[in-house]
Amino acid sequence: MVERTPKFAVRKKAASTRPAPSERVDDRRGERREAILAAALEEFSARGFAATRLDDVAARAGVAKGTIYLYFEDKESLFQELVRAMVVPLAGSIAAAPLREMPIRTVLDMIVEAFVTQIFATRRKDVMRLIIAEGPRFPKLAEFYYREVIARVFPVLRARLKLAVERGELHHGALARFPQLLAAPAVMALVWSGLFDRFEPLDVRGLLRAHLEVLLGQGGER
Amino acid sequence: MVERTPKFAVRKKAASTRPAPSERVDDRRGERREAILAAALEEFSARGFAATRLDDVAARAGVAKGTIYLYFEDKESLFQELVRAMVVPLAGSIAAAPLREMPIRTVLDMIVEAFVTQIFATRRKDVMRLIIAEGPRFPKLAEFYYREVIARVFPVLRARLKLAVERGELHHGALARFPQLLAAPAVMALVWSGLFDRFEPLDVRGLLRAHLEVLLGQGGER
Amino acid sequence: MVERTPKFAVRKKAASTRPAPSERVDDRRGERREAILAAALEEFSARGFAATRLDDVAARAGVAKGTIYLYFEDKESLFQELVRAMVVPLAGSIAAAPLREMPIRTVLDMIVEAFVTQIFATRRKDVMRLIIAEGPRFPKLAEFYYREVIARVFPVLRARLKLAVERGELHHGALARFPQLLAAPAVMALVWSGLFDRFEPLDVRGLLRAHLEVLLGQGGER
Amino acid sequence: MVERTPKFAVRKKAASTRPAPSERVDDRRGERREAILAAALEEFSARGFAATRLDDVAARAGVAKGTIYLYFEDKESLFQELVRAMVVPLAGSIAAAPLREMPIRTVLDMIVEAFVTQIFATRRKDVMRLIIAEGPRFPKLAEFYYREVIARVFPVLRARLKLAVERGELHHGALARFPQLLAAPAVMALVWSGLFDRFEPLDVRGLLRAHLEVLLGQGGER
DNA sequence: AATGAATGAGCGTTCATTCAT
């Protein structure tokens, strides 16, 4: 994995006035790269890693098959870069919020809302599903996700949850011991919607909110 | 099915009264089938459907490549039969228990225990992971699982949870409205263990028990 | 080719009163053999040599696949035996007729009638087509047919045609030089009916008779 | 198409004025296609459709196996294209000749000559044999040939033959009723040469000319 | 003799990757 440098952050600041030639080239490079990544996401999501044909990715991205190899080492690199590109920015934003200042209810509401609007309603949902489905076969991918997301978010979360218990905001330590419990309904939503939406669509926000009720010990609607 | 290899070898000598030839033949047929299914589970779990080579399945099962086709229509059939063979018996046993007679705490404890010992500690864990990972690409598979498991188990569960609310065993209706919440930590355990066990193993029983504490509103260990 | 002895003629005389055991066995053998040959003819005709599956031959013959190998060396032997069994008796009967005694018109009428009723209206038609289609790939088959049929029939025919010219029954020597001309419409009928009967059925007897008209120099119906 | 190899090598250098890249590419494409078709003809002729290995076709054409699939959908398409490419130009040229202007003798002489030089002396002979041999198993092929050749040539021929009878050029209506009679010796020649040339080569032109003698009622050499 | 399960070589087809242009 890795190797390829994070061109993302950079590019965002680029180009305001007339860019220098090299910059313009970099721009085109960036756009092409984006187009390929977007096409790859679509195809990998629809068919999984092994069943995706680079031919189709190229066609969807509007480039020639060989062009993909100018931007990515091989099929696997493309896949990993794809996940990386979608995951990194998200992970950063989560770990940044000033959780300690807010009441736990607000914290949890924010997390729910972030998941619903930033992940579930976007292409990131597909990336998450790809991680779930393909991760076991891509140790590097799982490791990357663990390092970038889990290892960064869970400690912060756990600390805040512990604090909540100490402050009396939460009445049990279960969550602090197993932050996975907090994420479980989100994972369930990703899995369920990928499998059973045809038969029984799931109200994802409803599910997560109901979960909060349980966690916070409020009766909610019976 | 249950726990692979021993069963087979044993059965060969099991029958004491010299069985009729046809019986013996049927026995061998059954054993071969089982061997292929076992090998297939192993390979499909390790590589996913698309990346699994029937050559490898055959080698692992100790049969020739062509033999697989004496027992299964094609690769996809083998995959579906595999899931079917592992899932059907389980689904039946779950729906059967006399849930109404037991206190909700017992019901939930049983479910946790069943998941941990009947699924998570066995090869069924791998089958569940396969359903999660491959289901989106196998509509038939997802439908089968929905029909055989979800549609059979969830209504029973929901009814019992409603009853629990009415009886005052549960203090909120969230679970009755979203039985998915009950299953969420199990799904999380399957996903987590497939991805992150190398970095941070998960105490699955602990996770599920902690979840019960939360659901039942008991403080548990802080 | 060859190797297997011609059991045919023998069997025909067999069994009148209660046959001895060994004879009965031979009978069953013969029937089985016939059944396989009949099934093989059907399948080879429908699909050609290469595309025919011994599985299908066995199923059609009502025997197990392995049984075929008790009666025939391999697929190719079966094919060759099949042709041999159908061709040999025919070739004999043709060469036998007392052609010199009859007027040429009668001779040719007889040949036409023999072809129409003994070949074209029977399974032999399929054998002839098989020889035409597969012969180029089966040198032994072509050689066998040349030796058994062509080399036996053509000289006789040629002699009679020469005689006809000398007797003034025929007005040109073309036929005597090229007895193939006599057979050409029959071959054409076999080929045409195999290819174009769906679009334009051919009146085979009409074709052959018209050919005779031309050969004999009679005006026929204009 | 026409007579294979030389054409290709020559063409490469042929173009004097430095052709545009696309032209050169198209040229190479055309050459490759031709090379594959030529190799396919060779292999299909030698072994028949079913027994031909695409591996061998590729090797003979000097391309990789996968390359065939850049030019042809699949094995069957390759086969059909092969026949189509060889048959279509011929059929056109036949139907075009101004038959009514020429005496029937000339017409028939021309047909004989055309068959001998344009078909029998070329690779087209092999294509005709393939049609005869494989047509029964390829309904599409037979239909194509009927539509493109038979349905185009026979009516013209029949009309000219009728005219010949009316003009008194022919003394019997047999040919007009059965134009197949005219083609029969050609079919015979194709079949005979495929089967028996080793044992008894056939003077094809002699055969066809002898046939004409008979048709035209001239004594010819006795 | 008869069976049919088992074998494994073989073939059509696909597709990631390369490379000449």
Next chain:
DNA sequence: TATGAATGAACGCTCATTCAT
């Protein structure tokens, strides 16, 4: 840089043949 034709290893599946029963 970009292309897309070409490659060839790989894989699913078939089927003639064998052989234990």
